[in-house]
Amino acid sequence: MPSISVKIARNIDSTNRLLCSERKTMAATRSNSFPRSSRQHPLATEVNEHLNRLRSSKEASTSSTSISHKLNGFQDLYDCVVKFLQLPLSHHALAHECADELLDGSLRLLDLCSTAKDIVLQTKESTNELQSALRRRKIGEYEIVSEVRKYISSRKVSKKTIHKALGNLKVIQRKNTVSHSETVSMLKEIEAMTCSMFEDLLSLISGPKPRSWLSVSKLLHQRRIECEDAARNVNEFEKVDVALKSFGTTKSEIINLEMQNQLKDLELFIQDLEDGLECLFRCMIKARVSLFNILTL
Template sequence: MADSTATTESRCHVRSISMPSRSHPTATNIEEELNRLRALESLSSTAQSGSPLKEESISVALFGLVELYKCVESFLQMPQTQQIMVQHQLEALVDELIEGPVTLLDIGGTTKDILLQMKENVLDLHSALRRRKFEEMLGNKVGTYISFKKRVKKDVSSCLKMLKRLEEKCVVCPLLDLDHDSAMVVRVLREVNSVAISVFRAILSFLSTPMSKPKVGRWHLVSKLMHRGVVACDRHEESMNEVESVDVVLFALTRCNPSKDAEVESSQMVEKRLKDLEDSVESLEEGLNFLFRRLIQTRVSLLNILTN
């Protein structure tokens, strides 16, 4: 998904907020967490080089985002913050402030559905491989997986458009009419939204790695290795993430006709790749579940402040 990875690269930079720590001590914690999430810039480098994003890097950023929202909750509970939001009439920006968590919850829901369906497809492929003698069953499961990947591409495209609209809305509303303290509060929440958008873009890019035919050399190499029963070809997959790695071995498995011994080893290779993807999906699911609770709490806190 070249377009989404390019977009990730252009949006991953996290800026310093430079907030006054004396009047808003918790804001310092937020800035520290944002600085830790500068690790997102490594995702930018990966995307810029054309290499698929790996799950491990995304999970680190995802759990870092959970910690960031914990700081945001403390920030919103501070009397100073609540007084600024109420007394300085930030109600005019209420739609923008609340829309961030709401939009991210919607996208997170779609992402969780994709992860669930991906895990189900992986389990089906596991089952088909264990009964490899039923070639038609394996072919059907692979076909189902390919159809699923095509649906994922459409769902991800829709989510990316939502993220873009959310991002553009923050740019449209200037802070020129706000006093310093009010502008600082809004800027904090916008920065949090910005880094959250970057993390979600990375997750969506990971899930929508296209199942298109890569360079001929790569397919030929994997197919050749599987013919020979060679399993140790990890060094040739360094440029692939867990999703693309499964795509490659499935393609090769269904298109080569190895010997019986090679067939056993090639099936073991596919099993390993499927297990790696299953573990990756479960890690992302865990992080999203934690993040969901934080996003809901942030939305509730904002509503309570702005409506009371």
């Protein structure tokens, strides 16, 4: 018959095995409960669907039409994110990890969006002034040239602002860290993709970097062979920049009319950008407020 000490030892051993088993079960439950509920929740599924659509368009053309579609896509994404952040599972995930970092990231994105809005508004004003000058029949050549120079000067200021913003954007992109939380990882991916979209948008507004004469001469033969390059996607900002160069060397009624047409197209595109950025800005503010509410609970 086993002694009391042996029985106690066996009971302790049995209890330890049971506690160990319970801990493993609870740990597995904790580690699996949030990801599963996150994936199964309809809002989480909807967020991932928006992300998949935006991922598939990431390598697409950065034409004006593509950028407008992306702005609309990000509006839909952030609308869905705001709803997702109201869920208890989101509160649980963000209450313990990276909430401050995500809040800082949302502020940087709002600053970036605000910069883009300011640049678009500045370009809109200078475009309208140039359009008005070209439409006035009694205006002299000197006044037209003066307005053209004002527009070009405004574009130079915008490009400097964009260059600085793109530099800041690289810093933001390098700050992204890895997270073990599915929700945090998803929000960080949204932040990274939003940065990428703003990079495409600002680069489109700025236009291609001017090439040196040596670079141009090396490409002349290639450009002649690749005829399709002439039909490449040239956005409205670049078209006006090119048209103004022609306008500066050849002044005629035809050139004036072409210039007005280019400015009209640019005006319409700017309006699309202005509306899209304003809507996205409001959606991003709502998302930041939701993050802030979670952090202060």
